[in-house]
Amino acid sequence: MNFETTDAPKQTVYIVEDDSSVSEALSNLIESAGLSTQLYSSAEEFLEVWSAEMAGCVVLDVRLPGMSGIELQAELAEVKSVMPIIIMTAHGDIPMVRKALKAGAVEFLTKPFQDEELLLAIEHAFALNLTERSNRDLLKSILLRYSSLTPRERQVMELIASGLTNVEVAAMLGLRVVTVKVHRGQLMEKMQADSFAELVRMAERLKAS
Amino acid sequence: MVDDASAGEADLSWLHMSQDPNLIAQWIFRSVARPLAIAWFFVLLALIWTFPLQHVIAYPFVFLFFGAIMCSAWFGGFTSGAMAVVMSSIVVTFFFVPPLYSMTIGRGFQSYMVAFVVCAIAITAVSSARKRSETTVKAARDQLEIRVKERTAELERSNSEIREREHQLRLLTEAIPQQIWRADAAGCVEYCNGNLVAHVGTDTNSLRGEALFSFIHHEDAALFRHTWRAARAAGEKFEVQARVRAANGSYRWFLIRGNPQLAPGGEVACWYGVHIDVEELRQAQQELVLAQDDLSRFSRTFSMAEMAASIAHELNQPLTALMTHAHASRRWLSAEPANLERAVATSEKIVRDCTRASEVVRRIRSLFSKTDYVREPTGLNALIRDLARLLRDEALRHDVSIKLRLSEDIPSLALDRVQIQQVLLNLAMNGMEAMSKITGERELEISSEMPTPNGVVVTVRDHGVGLAQQVRSKMFEPFFSTKLGGTGMGLAICRSIIEAHDGRIWADDLDSGTAFHFSLGLGNQ
Numbered sequence: 001m002n003f004e005t006t007d008a009p010k011q012t013v014y015i016v017e018d019d020s021s022v023s024e025a026l027s028n029l030i031e032s033a034g035l036s037t038q039l040y041s042s043a044e045e046f047l048e049v050w051s052a053e054m055a056g057c058v059v060l061d062v063r064l065p066g067m068s069g070i071e072l073q074a075e076l077a078e079v080k081s082v083m084p085i086i087i088m089t090a091h092g093d094i095p096m097v098r099k100a101l102k103a104g105a106v107e108f109l110t111k112p113f114q115d116e117e118l119l120l121a122i123e124h125a126f127a128l129n130l131t132e133r134s135n136r137d138l139l140k141s142i143l144l145r146y147s148s149l150t151p152r153e154r155q156v157m158e159l160i161a162s163g164l165t166n167v168e169v170a171a172m173l174g175l176r177v178v179t180v181k182v183h184r185g186q187l188m189e190k191m192q193a194d195s196f197a198e199l200v201r202m203a204e205r206l207k208a209s
Numbered sequence: 210m211v212d213d214a215s216a217g218e219a220d221l222s223w224l225h226m227s228q229d230p231n232l233i234a235q236w237i238f239r240s241v242a243r244p245l246a247i248a249w250f251f252v253l254l255a256l257i258w259t260f261p262l263q264h265v266i267a268y269p270f271v272f273l274f275f276g277a278i279m280c281s282a283w284f285g286g287f288t289s290g291a292m293a294v295v296m297s298s299i300v301v302t303f304f305f306v307p308p309l310y311s312m313t314i315g316r317g318f319q320s321y322m323v324a325f326v327v328c329a330i331a332i333t334a335v336s337s338a339r340k341r342s343e344t345t346v347k348a349a350r351d352q353l354e355i356r357v358k359e360r361t362a363e364l365e366r367s368n369s370e371i372r373e374r375e376h377q378l379r380l381l382t383e384a385i386p387q388q389i390w391r392a393d394a395a396g397c398v399e400y401c402n403g404n405l406v407a408h409v410g411t412d413t414n415s416l417r418g419e420a421l422f423s424f425i426h427h428e429d430a431a432l433f434r435h436t437w438r439a440a441r442a443a444g445e446k447f448e449v450q451a452r453v454r455a456a457n458g459s460y461r462w463f464l465i466r467g468n469p470q471l472a473p474g475g476e477v478a479c480w481y482g483v484h485i486d487v488e489e490l491r492q493a494q495q496e497l498v499l500a501q502d503d504l505s506r507f508s509r510t511f512s513m514a515e516m517a518a519s520i521a522h523e524l525n526q527p528l529t530a531l532m533t534h535a536h537a538s539r540r541w542l543s544a545e546p547a548n549l550e551r552a553v554a555t556s557e558k559i560v561r562d563c564t565r566a567s568e569v570v571r572r573i574r575s576l577f578s579k580t581d582y583v584r585e586p587t588g589l590n591a592l593i594r595d596l597a598r599l600l601r602d603e604a605l606r607h608d609v610s611i612k613l614r615l616s617e618d619i620p621s622l623a624l625d626r627v628q629i630q631q632v633l634l635n636l637a638m639n640g641m642e643a644m645s646k647i648t649g650e651r652e653l654e655i656s657s658e659m660p661t662p663n664g665v666v667v668t669v670r671d672h673g674v675g676l677a678q679q680v681r682s683k684m685f686e687p688f689f690s691t692k693l694g695g696t697g698m699g700l701a702i703c704r705s706i707i708e709a710h711d712g713r714i715w716a717d718d719l720d721s722g723t724a725f726h727f728s729l730g731l732g733n734q
Binding site: 019021022024025026028029031032033063090111112113114115118 | 522525526527528529534536539541544548551555558561562565
């Protein structure tokens with residue numbers, strides 16, 4: 001399996017499991033696949049070190065001392081973590097599975113499990129995390145560029161992105177067509193859009209956020 | 210004025226009072242001096258008037274003396290009359306009968322005198338009798354008047370007593386911390402005491418008639434109305450539990466009790482009702498039921514299912530670690546190039562976790578080892594009876610009747626009371642569940658007997674669906690279950706408990722249902 005990632009930071013598997021022999025074994029297995037791990041023995045311990053910059057995924061035991069795995073999952077959603085979560089349990093009862101999956105867990109594993117099950121889940125989770133994070137970074141840079149536009153340029157961008165022609169925009173804003181063309185050229189440059197289609201995509205992303 | 214009756218009384222009392230000079234003087238005055246004075250007065254009056262009148266009216270004129278005698282007898286009584294007769298006779302003989310001014314009676318006047326005396330005596334008798342009867346009537350009338358007065362006073366007194374008593378009673382009904390009402394024979398409420406009025410939060414007038422009963426919870430209203438109607442029809446007391454709305458809109462449970470008050474003719478005169486707050490009582494009852502539920506669930510579920518789950522979890526953790534390490538080890542070895550260092554380290558961890566797993570297994574085994582038992586001499590039949598009592602509610606829920614057939618010659622056995630009860634509970638619950646789908650009679654029979662002198666056998670027999678062949682061969686094995694969500698540990702634990710008691714557990718398939726038997730040895734009692 002290939003988990004090569006192009007960007008830093010490096011993706012890590014964060015394991016939250018109170019039984020040290022189990023977490024040690026998980027770490028051993030995941031390392032044998034060439035991935036790095038971090039071990040935490042309780043949900044509280046993990047929340048203390050959590051940051052939005054963390055990349056990778058979380059492998060969680062349901063039964064934990066103090067805050068349970070399901071509660072930690074809710075807590076992470078609360079702080080807008082984009083790391084996918086893989087849930088493990090010794091007794092996989094249906095309501096708990098449903099609850100965890102509904103809350104966005106990518107996989108639910110019943111102990112003991114096969115190595116492929118876990119590693120495939122991690123691979124899937126990493127890919128998901130990568131997309132999520134690149135989306136997030138892209139949006140961040142678009143926002144940065146968008147903030148450099150003047151109010152008039154923002155107005156023009158919104159209107160042309162919605163499919164109006166230069167003439168229509170000029171009529172609507174009470175400007176001359178030439179002026180609109182100038183604004184358009186400037187905002188394309190500021191937004192670093194190579195084509196009109198790309199500008200439209202950027203506008204859509206901004207709207208979605 | 211003195212009447213003869215009181216004079217008679219004085220005569221009778223004279224004997225007793227003879228010692229007292231004052232009383233004797235009184236007696237002399239009443240019985241002698243006064244009649245004498247009266248007689249003298251009238252006779253003298255007659256004499257004075259007769260002197261002038263004798264010249265006008267025919268000679269000898271004596272009629273005024275009859276008047277004197279009559280008046281004496283009237284005012285002075287018979288004694289006075291008699292005295293007037295004697296005096297008149299003397300005066301008439303002396304002054305008016307020839308020869309005049311002498312006490313001799315002339316010839317030819319003797320018969321006249323005799324007639325005079327006889328008439329005089331008759332007048333005395335008639336007049337005094339008349340007077341006496343009039344006095345008696347008057348006395349009777351006086352007495353009657355006194356009686357009437359007394360009676361009136363008495364009536365007034367008792368009237369005010371009744372009023373006072375009624376007031377006290379009213380105070381009492383208001384003071385006692387109960388809710389009371391009174392209804393007429395037709396069931397219309399006429400009176401509600403303060404507590405009741407305060408509880409429902411309205412005024413007495415708006416509770417009259419049927420209005421009071423509109424405060425009963427709609428779910429209980431039908432039952433109440435039915436009971437109340439039936440009680441009125443039969444004229445018998447009734448009792449019903451219902452929720453009654455309070456002023457704040459909340460409902461509390463009340464025991465509503467009604468008693469008819471019978472009129473002397475035997476028909477119902479009115480109804481008295483009392484509302485007793487049983488909210489707390491009912492809550493306590495419900496808690497008791499819940500506690501009983503919990504108890505049976507605890508003894509059944511906790512001991513069996515929880516233990517199985519906790520064993521499963523205990524074993525699952527090291528198993529997970531082992532399997533994961535094994536997978537990792539394979540991956541380290543199959544890598545290009547093979548990472549032998551990590552593979553060896555992983556193998557060591559596998560050995561360590563294996564030790565841990567076997568530790569868990571050893572601990573579970575020790576839970577069921579013989580040495581842990583507490584053995585006490587126990588009456589097996591008493592234990593079975595206790596259990597049947599515990600199972601009563603469960604049996605009601607399953608619509609099962611529990612029958613005990615216990616042999617009386619079972620000796621006291623050395624056994625772990627809790628564990629044997631656990632076995633019985635488990636077998637009984639299985640039996641009841643086996644009968645939950647049958648339509649025939651649901652009877653669970655628990656029997657004890659002593660077929661040989663060195664062992665007892667307890668049998669739990671149901672009329673349920675029976676056992677399938679593949680079930681029979683495996684049912685005492687751990688983790689074998691036919692029930693959805695069953696742990697498969699129940700009968701396995703039963704077997705280990707019975708074997709620890711040097712006994713044996715087995716099952717017989719019957720025509721209808723199954724009989725589970727277990728034997729207990731007498732060897733180590």
